[in-house]
Amino acid sequence: MRWQRVSAAVVVAASLAGGIATNLIANEVGTNLGPLAWAVAGALATVAGTVLIVLEVRKRRELEWQQASEPTPPVSPQPAGVPTDLPYISGFAGRTDDVTWARKALETEHAVALVGRRGVGTSACAVQAANTVRDRFPDGQVYLDLRANGRPLRPRQVLAAVARKVGAARPRSPRAADLAVTGAQIRHRLGERRVLLVLDNVADPAQVRHLLPPAAHCRLLLAGTPMLSTVDGVSARRLDEPDPADAAELLVAARASAASRGRGLDPAADPATPDLVELCGRQPRAVRALGHQIGRHGWPTTELLAELRHAVVAPPHQRIPYAESVPLLTGRDVAYAALSGPARRLFRLMSLAPEPLDRDAIAALRTRPTEALRELAEAGFVTAADGGRYAIRPLLAAYARLHLRQDEPTRSRIHAQARLVRHLARRAERADPDWLQQHHDLLRALVTEVAGMAGPAPLPRRVRRWWFRLAVALCTWYAAEDRLDEWEAVCQAVLGTRIAGQRSTLTGWAHNELGVIRRHRGDPHGAAVQLTLAVTERGRRGQAQARTNLALALLDQGEVDAAIEHLERARRHRSPADRAGLALTDLGLGAAYLARGEPAKARHRLVQAANTFEALGDRRGYAAALTNLVLAQWRLGEHLDAAHAWTAALSVYAGLDDPAGRAAALLNAGAALVNTDPPRGEQARKLLTEALRLRGQRRPDAGLGRTLLHLGDAEMALDRPDRAREHWEDAAAVAAEVGDPEAAAAAAERLAD
Template sequence: MPHRSTGPVFDLPPLDVSGVSTLPDLATVLRALRRRHARQRRDGELTYRELAARTGWSTAAVAEYLTGRTLPPTDRFDILVGLLGATPVEQGMLATARDRVAEQHRRTPRRPAGSGQRSVPRQLPADVFGFTGRGEQLAHLDDMLAGPAPTAVVISAVSGTAGVGKTALAVHWAHRVADRFPDGQLYLNLRGYDPEQPMRPTDALARLLASLRVTGAEIPVDVEDRAARYRTQLAGRRMLIVLDNAATVEQVRPLLPGTPSCAVVVTSRDRLAGLVARDGARRVDLDLLPLPDAVALLRQLVGARAETEPGAVATLANLCARLPLALRVAAERAAAHPDATLAELTAELADRQRRLELMDADGDPRAAVTAVFSWSVQHLPASAARTFRMLGLHPGTDFDEYAAAALTGTGPAAARDDLAVLARAHLLHPVPTARHGMHDLLRGYASQLAGAHESEDGRRAGLGRLLDAYLGTVRSATELLDLADPRRRSGVEPPAGAGRPLVEPGGAGRPLDGAGAARRWLDTELPNLAAVATHAGTSGWPGHAVELSALLYRYLDGGHYAEALTIHSQAYQAAESTGDQTGQAHALLGIGVAHLHMCRYERAVDPLRRALAVARRAGDRSQQARVLTVLGNLERLRGRPGPAAGHLRQALELAGSAGDDAQQALALSNLGTVDAQQGRYEPAVEHFARAAALSRRAGNRLGEATALTNLGLAEQRLSRHRSAAGHLERALAVFRQLGHRQGQANALDNLGSVHLSLDQPHRAVEYFTEALGLCREIADREVQAWVLNGLGEAARSTGRPAEAVTHHTEALGIAADIGVREPQARAHTGLGHAHRDLGDLDLARQHLELALAGYTELGSLDAQQVRRALAALTAPADG
């Protein structure tokens, strides 16, 4: 094809950047520069993948820069405009424009709630009641933000012993300066000195990225890539990050932003010398409260009685070692006994401390706080004291009365009363959703008490009841949500001869009042369920780990892919340890499916092949069919329809011989998709209709909704738009009832396409926009690429080709990054039509040729439409 002739790029007039003041403005100029560079080099635009290869950045980062979602850091911006062919003069003008955008971004006021703009994280815990003193340290922190704009990230390391009030200081100061950070505040407890495993940097980055609306498949695998993506997300933003309870410099360093508009406060018992020496952190050393401040805090907490016994208050402050945590616990002990004088209470504490000091051969400087805890716990009612001890065994981070009841073997009402007593004594603290948490010092102390006062059998029985309660509630929740596998028994079958008992269906756990309550419980408890699965698998309850994996499979499949990897991986290890082949196959399937959803296709292959091998050794035809169906879907996504159909036909035959209607339906649905992608819509309709009927017969509502979604899509391609819309609306209603967000996104995307075909583009945009929001929530990048292409087609149909270019460009970047070929071809098609509408026929031709190559390689009939569009494009020029 002929290309329009152009001179060298330095002979072209400079770009007009005078009106650039926002990120979208800047992105528009960058895309124009990219198009100009493509004409100059005469072999197409630099793709996201090419730019990523030349820079070492991720393709996702390149896409965010060129679509205006993220402001590139200065050094990256300079590299990018150089690669895109900007002249030296233009580079200077563009750098000025970038600085103008950055300044405008810094000045942008906080967005009001409900404005529809990108949500701003506000993660700070509640400010501490009665915060007292620390004036010098607060002033030191204030100094961080004083003076001219910083040229490097401002970091403050607050260090001090346990219980000295590091978190209270950091959170109190953060609330004071929150308005200086209009882009939000992030808070993360790194659990550096937690009795369980401290949070790994890779997990911490996943949490932080999720707070910045980067989740699932958008989160890179390796810690270095995650750190780079995190820095990219923070670039140009004014944010405050509080990293609480760090153990080491190595735990913190990957979590530091790279932009000077952010500030970081780190708290740790360690002095973090490396953070000061290498990263320029300013140390704030926190010592014991000065005696006047400790006395003032006690007076505020105890009330009027403190005014009448000043000597006793001072003595009590010293007995608490002037540690704020101990002072608060002791003050509550005093407030709970209004009839006793402070002198009497102080004498009692002093006596207990002397006894503990005699037993403390190591001279632990925290003996004072242990004494205060001991003193407080000693005066608890017996049931509350035992509840406190048993809560130290909980493997998760927070709990409700039902978990406490399971640990103690009591009822929820009694557990609720005990939790209230413990909260009043400051031995627990409240967390959102009417739950409780425990300071790591208190948790460690509670665990020690459990070891000293509860027998090994008693501790194991309590943990067994807790695991049973979680398992029972998961079972109830998945049944209420129609997410239970109808083929599974209530327990996990042991392999022949293993002698492992079934997990009993008892331990009902928390009662759930309907599907809504079930969904809320699962969403709230998911971090605890991951911790419980890990504890079960490593501490002698392998059956519980395997059963949790099996019961949660469909729930996790609906968008919780990172947690799915944790839970299924633990289940596989547990099943392997007991020789449970069925459990191994199911867990490996779960691992492979999670990777598949996260578009990590190469990583999905190995666990799926291993799952198939295990299922074959076990002679489990139904499980073989399940794995082959997923392998078929994987091959389809990789653009290999022949191998995909081969796997799916094997799956259909195995499922039929096993009498497994649900699995036959799933294999048929996927076969229909393969047919549809190759333009065989009538056979696809037959497959989808049969799949819906089989799913209905099997009581599998999720499978039925999936088949109806696909049926609607196939009928749309046959121009049966009204019928298609009916099937899709039925599917959407079921997905919403089930809370299956990925299914909702698929149905909404297809409804958008149907309404485009019905010449209702504004209605289509409503569906696409809702689908896009869901895709970003669950980080389903494959569906996101489809939806963005739909938005591009809707924009072009309403006369907005420039907006269509933006949407199709973002879709192309995502699809190329994850290696999904059909959305790439569709994006090139949309870009070809949009550039034709904009009058850039050379660029239109390039994109349509790429689309034709992609569709031809896929064996898609869409290639014919693209070929006709190319012919129409070249006909005038040839004439």
């Protein structure tokens, strides 16, 4: 083992260094220390030799223990490349339907194949089926493993082995003509004999092509690659992993056979069995090996299950204690071992993503992954998803995490995770709605379930930076799409991480986002609580946005003076380079001054905000500033300017997907028209009716109540008192529901007149 070799090398090096140092000291001090120096060197050499002997003994004992604790293979080992009689199977369980199909197919078909990806049990199933029909082939049963020393035999080697068994001449060369001649000679030698030829681990149809069709009374049973199903004259049945019941039966059988002395426990009644076989990916070799170890050593299944689950779900950057069961399972994955090195590493790294990845994301994990990805797809490790994406088969997802834990160093796992999160964060920051929608499940899982998972080990610095940027980009998209529940879930996930308690920047950002969400839901008090926490947690520059949002929440509660104070402080804290932030704060100040009855100051701030938003190309902010500017100009008597402002705002909103903003612009324009002298009732009614239609598609808020209030005024201006009263009553009900006392009082006053 590696640690044993390293320890031995260190001991030898230390012994030599100690001897040299002792001789040097002796030479410096005097010749009288010469015998002492040799005595010390001899003692060190003795210690080194003793350590080496102990390590070698431990190594041999461990090897003997592993050999003694291995379960008997389901198919007895056969000499590589040499045909022998059909072996009897050991520990076979389940697969009743597949064995029955093969037995019946051999009655009518000359060539039958059981195909599937490596490691799913095609070999054991084929040998079991062959053993059930031994009596139908009295002239012999021949078994040949086409994988010698882990490498597939070439077609010439296959024909030579079969020819040697039946007494035919070996092929003279690997040319197709000579191979065809040998195949014909084999059929001639078999003649009328009833022989069953079982060829196992067929990796390529070319290995057996010249044995088709077999002799008239012979049968050919193949087990191997799914490509055999495309060969003419072969009746094939595909085998996948055993179903849960068969896999559980296999584990129970292996466990019972290993517990030869009996321990008074019914393994079939163990509730952990179904979960254990799923964690094994229902791979027969792994299931049998695990069952054998449980039965032989009496491993507690509940503790074993918890150990394996922890190895699967623990964050990739976290080091976990050595788990003996992990190498036990990963070492039995023959399909994984047969992959090339690049394909194995890509399979491991893809387990870092809980959802499908596109080719660009896969390339972020590993450079030039095309060949490795093709190999994984052909071997049945990954499946294609919509949008040109690929994902690990769900059944193998846990197994992939075990391979990641066992074969990939921690530092390499962290680097790969950082590359993946960095790639996704950069793409998410481009705010492509189609891409975000397609990869939404992946992005959310990485933020809430993987990279943001709390654990004993802190999130690595290189991952943390990009993880936070990904969370910010995802929440920005949620805000634009008004997906409040998912937005809140991401913020709560950020607050729940260990690093959120250590870095106030993350905590302040999350509280700020939650405050905005509360305000969107019509809960200004809850918003103020969250935003106050955000102001406390964030630094001076970070406080500016939190104070702006806090001021808007206070403004919703009618605390105008406090709102203006926070907005003024936010504006002082803004960097001059943060033009968008300054414009947003000016917009809030304009709304606050309007609420305090200072339209001149409001107009000044709103004009500044509108000009900045227009220069930045922010059409949504520009339209919002114009919407509020309408009220300021109207109150100042600048009716013509107000009309220009609402016309421009409605024109901008026509090209935006913002029904709430358009409804606000229509409300302000309608309110201004209905309060003219004389009121423009018909024009106001049309604008307010459209605003009511837009607001009817959303949850009730203060804007809905005020729209109904002014719509009643417009109906009254048109001399329709009954309809006006209906709208005022609806306005009073909505204002009471959403907590708008000013609108409720205005509606009650109109109803009392």
